[in-house]
Amino acid sequence: MRLILLGAPGAGKGTQAEVICERLSIPAVSTGNILREAMKNETEMGRKAKAFIDSGALVPDDVIIRIIKERLAQDDCQNGFILDGVPRTVAQAEALEQMDIDIDKVVDIEVPDDTIVKRLSGRRVCASCGASYHTIYKPSAQPDTCDRCGGRLIVRKDDEPSTILERLRVYHEQTEPLVDFYRQRGKLVVVEGQEQVADTTRLLFEKLGV
Ligand code: AMP
Numbered sequence: 001m002r003l004i005l006l007g008a009p010g011a012g013k014g015t016q017a018e019v020i021c022e023r024l025s026i027p028a029v030s031t032g033n034i035l036r037e038a039m040k041n042e043t044e045m046g047r048k049a050k051a052f053i054d055s056g057a058l059v060p061d062d063v064i065i066r067i068i069k070e071r072l073a074q075d076d077c078q079n080g081f082i083l084d085g086v087p088r089t090v091a092q093a094e095a096l097e098q099m100d101i102d103i104d105k106v107v108d109i110e111v112p113d114d115t116i117v118k119r120l121s122g123r124r125v126c127a128s129c130g131a132s133y134h135t136i137y138k139p140s141a142q143p144d145t146c147d148r149c150g151g152r153l154i155v156r157k158d159d160e161p162s163t164i165l166e167r168l169r170v171y172h173e174q175t176e177p178l179v180d181f182y183r184q185r186g187k188l189v190v191v192e193g194q195e196q197v198a199d200t201t202r203l204l205f206e207k208l209g210v
Helices: 011-022 031-042 044-055 059-071 090-098 112-121 161-175 177-184 195-207
Strands: 002-006 027-028 081-084 105-110 123-126 131-135 188-192
Touching: 002 011, 002 177, 011 027, 011 081, 011 105, 011 195, 027 031, 027 059, 031 044, 031 059, 031 161, 044 177, 059 090, 081 188, 090 131, 090 177, 105 177, 112 123, 112 161, 131 188, 131 195, 161 177
Parallel strands: 002 081, 002 105, 027 081, 105 188
Antiparallel strands: 123 131
């Protein structure tokens, strides 16, 4: 199964990707996580990406296309994968087509903007392993501590209120056109994001038939 998860920042792509990859035993590929790891390690790519990410802008297509080409060529992606947060522009989607990567389904997780703002304000991520939590919807067992690795939970810099609004604007302008792009190709599945993670997962599996 080769899947793409579309949706606004905070729609729940990362959370659903974690569940799907366990159920289908395929890796989740998140360009956001790859870029954050590069920033943490202060690689050249990480340093270049930082200003874009911190301001809520998209990282240039050529950087993303290079990342995704390298990642999808690795052995663990040969039996399928879930793309979380990529493609985010029509140019990235076209680049995937040019790489002859046949996508089975594209799931658009739809969540209204006002809900997105509430969700992103409560999001916490593990500074060590990148696992995602929410103060209300998906709290960690111990305050500010990752259930998975014991790392410290932090607010992502790009989840600060003014940056959230910019990311939503960028989403509507540059990423939402992909909904029609994949609808025209007969690959689109729409799932309405629910308040409870498990409810969205159930709808998603029903629609994918897995
Ligand atoms: P995410 O964790 O997916 O919300 O990504 C965090 C940030 O990384 C985004 O706001 C962008 O600045 C950057 N980013 C991640 N994936 C992409 C992509 N496919 N295209 C452009 N920028 C991206």
